[in-house]
Amino acid sequence: MIEPGEERTTAAVRPYVITRGRAGSSRDALPLETLVKSSGSALSPALQPEYRRIVRCCQGLLSVAEVAAHLGQPPAVVQVLLADLIDWGHIVARPPIRVAKRADMDLLRKVLDGLESKL
Amino acid sequence: MGLKASSEISMPDTGRTDGASGVDDASGVDGTDGVDDDMDDTHGMNGTDSADDLDDTTVMYVQPSVAGAAKILVVGPMGVGKTTLIGTVSEIKPLSTEATMSRAGARLDMPVRPTKSTTTVALDFGRITLGGELVLYLFGTPGQQRFLPAWKDLARGALGALALVDTRDLEASFDAIGHLEDLDVPFSVAVNSFPDSVLHSEDDLRSALDLLPHTPLVICDAREHKSSVKALISLVSHLIETVSEAT
Ligand SMILES: Nc1nc2c(ncn2[C@@H]2O[C@H](COP(=O)(O)OP(=O)(O)O)[C@@H](O)[C@H]2O)c(=O)[nH]1
Ligand SMILES: [Mg+2]
Numbered sequence: 084m085i086e087p088g089e090e091r092t093t094a095a096v097r098p099y100v101i102t103r104g105r106a107g108s109s110r111d112a113l114p115l116e117t118l119v120k121s122s123g124s125a126l127s128p129a130l131q132p133e134y135r136r137i138v139r140c141c142q143g144l145l146s147v148a149e150v151a152a153h154l155g156q157p158p159a160v161v162q163v164l165l166a167d168l169i170d171w172g173h174i175v176a177r178p179p180i181r182v183a184k185r186a187d188m189d190l191l192r193k194v195l196d197g198l199e200s201k202l
Numbered sequence: 203m204g205l206k207a208s209s210e211i212s213m214p215d216t217g218r219t220d221g222a223s224g225v226d227d228a229s230g231v232d233g234t235d236g237v238d239d240d241m242d243d244t245h246g247m248n249g250t251d252s253a254d255d256l257d258d259t260t261v262m263y264v265q266p267s268v269a270g271a272a273k274i275l276v277v278g279p280m281g282v283g284k285t286t287l288i289g290t291v292s293e294i295k296p297l298s299t300e301a302t303m304s305r306a307g308a309r310l311d312m313p314v315r316p317t318k319s320t321t322t323v324a325l326d327f328g329r330i331t332l333g334g335e336l337v338l339y340l341f342g343t344p345g346q347q348r349f350l351p352a353w354k355d356l357a358r359g360a361l362g363a364l365a366l367v368d369t370r371d372l373e374a375s376f377d378a379i380g381h382l383e384d385l386d387v388p389f390s391v392a393v394n395s396f397p398d399s400v401l402h403s404e405d406d407l408r409s410a411l412d413l414l415p416h417t418p419l420v421i422c423d424a425r426e427h428k429s430s431v432k433a434l435i436s437l438v439s440h441l442i443e444t445v446s447e448a449t
Binding site: 140157196201202 | 267361
């Protein structure tokens with residue numbers, strides 16, 4: 084495996100093929116902490132295996148980062164495939180809780196209380 | 203500075219993660235793809251995966267009661283203790299994946315030529331469920347200058363960052379701290395002490411790192427749960443104070 088901080092060069096062929104060139108395109112990438120889950124809707128038999136594998140992985144709630152890590156796929160690819168699956172209704176997403184101008188006291192207090200309860 | 207050339211490797215695409223999928227043994231989830239660059243036609247061959255394609259880690263799903271996620275970055279140079287800290291506090295075995303550095307000329311949406319490549323930086327992360335309704339992700343990433351593009355997406359929406367510092371090589375932390383300042387990510391500093399670390403006074407550390415007076419600085423042992431949680435608490439308390447002052 085590679086350690087964080089190590090850098091390597093990956094041929095772009097596979098991501099390009101799977102996503103038909105859309106990884107890195109202009110559609111806003113799903114943030115890595117977005118929680119996703121399969122909607123349970125029936126998959127068309129024609130759906131490509133890369134998509135099926137993602138849906139299978141998402142039987143429960145997981146972040147986009149976890150889906151990518153579990154499937155061993157680059158997040159840039161998984162982000163695109165997940166966005167398609169969301170468009171098609173196969174995946175539902177819970178958007179990350181974003182701190183509006185970092186002024187969300189309520190969220191920060193929840194995080195603080197949660198961490199303190201781990202001590 | 204702390205750029206460690208020895209950490210740059212160029213090698214065939216190996217399995218980037220180790221969390222691979224215990225998702226669905228029976229149906230051919232091949233958790234190790236990425237090993238080749240041209241294996242598209244091998245997908246979907248159900249049932250042909252050998253057991254060693256599957257990792258011992260099974261997927262641990264987030265509790266259904268969780269309504270949303272937040273994230274904190276853990277940054278610092280190689281070897282400072284990021285992976286250790288994330289592993290110490292995470293409820294899942296830390297996973298690793300990679301962030302793509304979208305560089306001009308390495309766009310994936312351009313026609314593919316075999317020589318074309320994209321550079322990625324490994325990213326490891328862990329997860330903590332807080333109070334049953336919120337999940338906190340910790341993303342660990344190194345701070346070298348060349349990784350800045352990968353940071354931008356990662357930093358977007360982050361509550362803040364914990365900057366890890368090794369006093370044996372303070373300079374190695376400058377890039378990471380500088381990036382946080384550039385990207386306007388609020389942070390707190392955790393000093394990991396190693397057996398051969400020299401003792402510095404807090405004042406010396408603050409001035410060496412050029413920290414603002416309100417930036418928290420804590421000593422932390424990333425191998426210890428309590429100590430690591432306390433470092434995160436110092437960050438979140440700081441975030442709360444910053445917000446209170448602003449309002
Ligand atoms: N003494 C001491 N050792 C640590 C601490 N944190 C990490 N280490 C050790 O330092 C090494 C590098 O840590 P690692 O987490 O892989 O660093 P990373 O490159 O930042 O992810 C490992 O051998 C750890 O066991 C710490 O707080 N104190
Ligand atoms: Mg590491």
